[in-house]
Amino acid sequence: MDELISLAKTAWLTVRDVLPIAAILFGFQVFVLRRPIPNLRRVLLGFVFVLIGLALFLEGLEAALFPLGRLMAMQLTHPDFIGGAAASLAWQDYYWVYIFGAAIGFATTVAEPALLAVAMKANQVSGGTVGVWGLRVAVALGVAIGIALGAFRIVTGTPLHWYIIVGYIFVVIQTAFAPRQILALAYDTGGVTTSTVTVPLVAALGLGLASTIPGRSPVLDGFGLIAFASLFPMMTVMGYAQLSEWRARRAARRRLAEQAVADADAEIRRLDID
Incomplete structure (x- = not known):
């Protein structure tokens, strides 16, 4: 019974959040553009599917994944698991925390519906140049690196702003060398995550770590992982584009070299015949 009540509350909150979006879309179509809504029945059915799917999805996260994430953070940082007294532990002793942070960051990003939608649109607009799976993996790798580094920051208690400043300096430098056609998409992937x-x-992982690691404050140290999750995908997507461009240039040079060798062989055979 409690589960049904919780699901009903989640469904109501989902309806409340989605209705303004629907009102803006329908309002602009009818009152600004003054055009009828095409396939109205299909559009309304789609909104119903969105509401049901979001409600079930959010309820499932709240019931299973969030508590499990907090529990994993507490268990991974417990001295009994690490094998030492809490006061004597060094940052190297928390290596399982970094591995778990990277793994959960990668997995959640690959499963992110917003990223899938952006990747599919980018694939359509680019005519297949931007691969759906390649973009998703590049973004997920960036989030994995960011979460692992963010967990390291919580463990060590170092200031957040230095990581962010250095990271954005690196992004600015990388922007000068990355292919121009990928820059806007790379920046957008930071928000998609x-x-x-x-x-x-x-957020549950960060608060769990800050709550269980000695000397850390959930308010001061528990937040900030999302900043890492937004920053590093920009780097990895631009890096993915740079790598793809380099491989394309190398393949083109190889084809030119092979063609030059073939032309030279043909010329030698022609001279021999003469």
Whole structure:
């Protein structure tokens, strides 16, 4: 019974959050553009599916994944698991925390519906140049690196702003060398990662770590992982584009070299015949 009540509350909150979006879309179509809504029945059915799917999805996260994420953070930082007294532990002793942070960051990003939607649109607009799976993996790797580094920051208690400043300096430098056609998409992927799945799990992990590691404050140290999750995907997506461009240039040079060798052989055979 409690589960049904909780699901009903989640469904109501979902309806409340989605209705303004629907009102803006329908309002602009009818009152600004003054055009009828095409396939109205299909559009309304789609909104119903969105509401049901979001409600079930959020309720499932709240019931299973969020508590499990907090529990894992507490267990991974417990001295009994690490094998030492809490006061004598060094940052190297928390290596399982970094591995778990990277793994959960990668998995949640690959499962992120917003990222899938952006990747599919980018694939369509680019005519297949931007691969759906390649973009998702590149973004997920960036989030994995960011969460692992953010967990390291919580463990060591170092200031957040230095990581962010250095990271954005690196992004600015990388921007000068990355292919121009990928820059806007790379910047957008930083915002895509802070969505439905990733944010709650990452926030739960950060607060769990800050609550269990001695000397850390949940308020001062528990937040900030989402900043890492937004920063590093920009680097990895630009790096993915740079790597793809380099491989394409290398393949083109190889084809030119092979063609030059073939032309030279043909010329030698022609001279021999003469």
